[in-house]
Amino acid sequence: MKQGRVAVIGSLNMDVVVQTKRPPRMGETVMGETVHFIPGGKGANQAVAAAKLGAETSMVGAVGDDPFGQSLVQSLQENGVKAKAVKTVPGFPTGVATILLSGGENCIAVVPGANSQCLPADVEAHREQIATVDVVLLQLEVPLETVLAAARTAKELGKTVILNPAPARELPKELYRLSDVITPNRxxxxxxxxxxxxxxxxxxxxxxxxxxxxxxVVTTLGDRGAAILSKEGFQRVPGHPVEVVDTTGAGDAFNAGLACGLSEGMDLFRAVGFAGRVSALAVTRLGAQEGMPGRREVESFIPVEKEEGDH
Structure with a gap:
């Protein structure tokens, strides 16, 4: 099987992860147990995950001129992502996501910072790099006009476009038409x-x-797996029960697995199954990028089949 080639245009954030025994109600203060500063951002998470899976991966994005930005770029490079197209923006802070983690579930507040300066001109500046890949993977934590520019460029170059429509927002009709695969969760x-x-x-x-x-359309359904709707019809792909530690980055792991599979020439059903195994492994450990599994782990993962009648 050939090595896949993936370009990710998207966000880089420093994740500030606070673990608590239970989430606070609005106006309430609870004591936290631990705090972690972990490289994140949907775009960077997906890029790191794809690289760990063996794809030749490059990223276009923006960070601030601060220690967080330096740390995020270093994390990309250490994980094998080509980060030359990640620019440093003076006068803007690096994006930050505050993640409250309790019982394996999370809630997240994102401050975009320098991600707001990932612009259509940055896509055009790296057009030659995008021309070398098989799949372009997009999300919605950078300006919508940048996402549109990236999708247009990818289609002009004959690339497969995967749109992960997160965080959820209204989308222009053109972006749907430019998306070969759109991957909303429920x-x-x-x-x-x-x-x-x-x-x-x-x-x-x-x-x-x-x-x-x-x-x-590929819809992720947590431990219930995923659903596919294409010109071939509607299909369900089963999930894999695992012991959940942290769901942060589960969707990013899935999208990276899907991009990697499609870029290697897998058909859609097989690529979705591969992506589901990647996601299942990712939630068994803390941290989005740190929790992304390697290729050997995914290939040796033996899914646990659900009992008949278990939904």
């Missing part, structure tokens, strides 16, 4: 379609995104 799908995904609602909601022009 809540993002409900936001984008303004409808419940319970029962038959899942397939109907996914079909709405196809009607808007997306090539195919």
């Amino acid at each position: 809540s993002e799908l409900e936001f984008l379609t303004e409808r419940s995904v319970e029962g038959d609602g899942l397939q109907q909601a996914m079909n709405r995104l196809r009607e808007r022009g997306a090539g195919c």
Whole structure:
């Protein structure tokens, strides 16, 4: 199998992770147990995950001229990501995500900082680099006009575009048409379609995104696996029960696995299955980038099949 080549255009954040026994209610103070400063950002997480899986990975993004920015770029490089296209923006702080972790679940507040300065001109400046890859992976923690510019450039160059529509926001119709694969999770799908995904609602909601022009839709469903809607029809891919430590970066792990699989020539169903194993392993350890599994781990992972009737 050939080595995949992936370009990620997206965000870099320093994750400030606070662990508590239980989440506080609004207006309440609870005592934290630990605090960790961990390299993150959806774009950087996906880039590191793809590189760990063996893809030749490059990233376009922006950091501030501060110690956090230096640390984030160093983390990319140490994990094998080509980071020459990550620019340093004087006068802007590096993006920060404050993550409250309790019982394996999390809630997150993101301050974009220098991510707001990842601009369409940066995409054009690295057009030649994008021309060398197979898959371009996008998210929504940088300006929407940059995401659109990256998708347009990728399609002009004949590349496969994966759009991870997170954090959820309204999207222009053009971006759907430019996306070969769109990968909302359950809540993002409900936001984008303004409808419940319970029962038959899942397939109907996914079909709405196809009607808007997306090539195919892959919806992640946590431990219930994923669903695929493409021109071949609707398919379910089972999940893998694991002991959850930290769900931060689970979606990023999935998207990186999907990008890596497609860039290597896997068909969509196989690539989604591969991505599900990557995500399952990622949630068994603390930290988004630190928790991303290597290729050998994924290939040796033996999924635990759910009992019949277990949903």
